[in-house]
Amino acid sequence: MTEALWGWPPPVLDPAGPYAESVTVLSWALFAMGLFVTAIVVAALWVALKGPARLKAKIGGEKVVGIGGIAFPAVVLTGLLIWGLTLTASLTKPITGEEMRIRVTGEMWWFRVEYLGPSGDVLFEDANEVHIPVGQPVVFELTSADVIHSFWVPNLSGKKDMIPGRTTLLRVEADRAGRFGGVCAEYCGGPHALMGFVAVAHEREEWSEWLTSRTAPRDGTGAAGRGRELFMESGCAACHRVAGTEAGGRAGPDLTHIGSRLTLGAGILPNHRGTLIGWIGDSQSIKPGNRMPSYDQLPAEDLHALAAWLEQQK
Template sequence: MFDALWGWPPPVLDPAGPYADKVTVLAWVLLALGVIVTAIVCAALWVAIKGPARWKQRLGGESAVWIGGIAFPGVVLTALLFWGLTLTADLTDDITGTEPRIRVTGEMWWFRVQYLDPAGRVVMEDANEIHLPVGQPVVLELRSADVIHNFWVPHLSGKKDMLPGRTNLLRIQADKAGQFGGVCAEYCGGPHALMGFVAIAHQPADYARWQQGRMGRLAQVNATGGPGRQLFMESGCGACHRVAGTEANGLAGPDLTHVGTRATLGAGILPNHRGTLIGWIGDSQGIKPGNRMPSYDTLSAAELTAIAGWLEQQQ
């Protein structure tokens, strides 16, 4: 599922927003300079091996070492540093309190997502999925609950570390609707390679409807239950997961209040439908070895189907 969101060309070279566009410009300039420097080095190597004696003498002279080995790289790298910092400064500079904010916390090995009101209070919670309005910058508050993670949506912005005990800010913006893959770009142990998420950009009117619908359903979810709900509670799932409107109020794992609406499962690695829900509940360790959810392989197929069916209804 996650691989399908990357496609071709590589997302770092296919920006879908103004902040990613600046990172792409920087990437192309670095690539071009790398090609030029490689060509110069190859030419110097050819002179050193095959060139005329007079050229070899000049290449090995003191002035060539000072110019080619010290002055040239020093000037080029310094210029690139200042230009790159200036180019990408608006990813984090001059952030105001008026921009919409989403708090994203990296955990082993998934992303907790919390939507904040202007006062900084959490009004909605999700996991491994970020919803954005098209054409509007959104500020992300990036945190970590355990080790160092790194937040990166190549189509939409640059990378930013998620550090324990610290909040880093990052602007993100999509200029077109769609789904964009994101990853943890800092090795964090265990199934790090299977720690992803999805950023979903909506047209402003669609985003407003999505937001209003989410808030409106919070008071209505789980009015009915059935055997799936009962099995979910009896199996101990509520000790780690929260489902609004039920006694399940765990905080260790992802909030499952709206899990039925998510595009993926397992932090971006599976498409979300009843079949993958059954597989994930029954054998999460086989799908994502080392993750913190145990495999419920003692449940029968009928019990797994009932739980998955109930979770699928959490819209």
């Protein structure tokens, strides 16, 4: 599913916020410098192979080697380093404490998301999806529950490692509404390549409506009563939480609002009843190595009932 969000131009060259803009400018500069150096090397190689004897002697001389092989790289690379650090300084400027905060924890192989209040209390949870308002800086508190992961939304900012036992901070801001693909950018074993998420930037009014829908009290029931019973009886509630019900598991993603999420399986499937049924019934064939067992022992009518109830959790 997240592949659909990674069109052309590539996300790293399509900035949607001020912190991604500096990364894009630096990327273009590096591309241009790479092409320039490649052209010089190709020209020197042509001279060495096909050029006149006089030029061959010159490019093999001590002066050319000293300038082209030592002085030029030293000056250019030092200049690029200083300019690059200056250009991307906004990515590491001090946190004021007034920014909206979202805590994201990397897990094998998904993202736990917690929206924090002014005092650091958890307002509500989500998984594999982050929502932010347009035009407002957001600080992501990043950590890991197991191995080193890396949080990256190329359209919105640079990447930052998620390290067990530590909290790293990443500043993000969107200057336009949209849906942007995110990934784990650090190899973390198993189905690492299938560990993604979606970042959604909302205009202010839409953001307020979305926030209200997430913080409103819930009863977690829904019309699909059989599906709710199956969820509690089949072991789902031991690993997953659904607000307003007795399901309080913490091992897997929070499913309180799964019906309104854009994706399933950490960004790899579009979210609808058919994919819900497929994921519950045989998640291991879709994402081999993930920590959710396949429930292929359940009859089709039970899978449909479970999916129908989960679809109502919005």
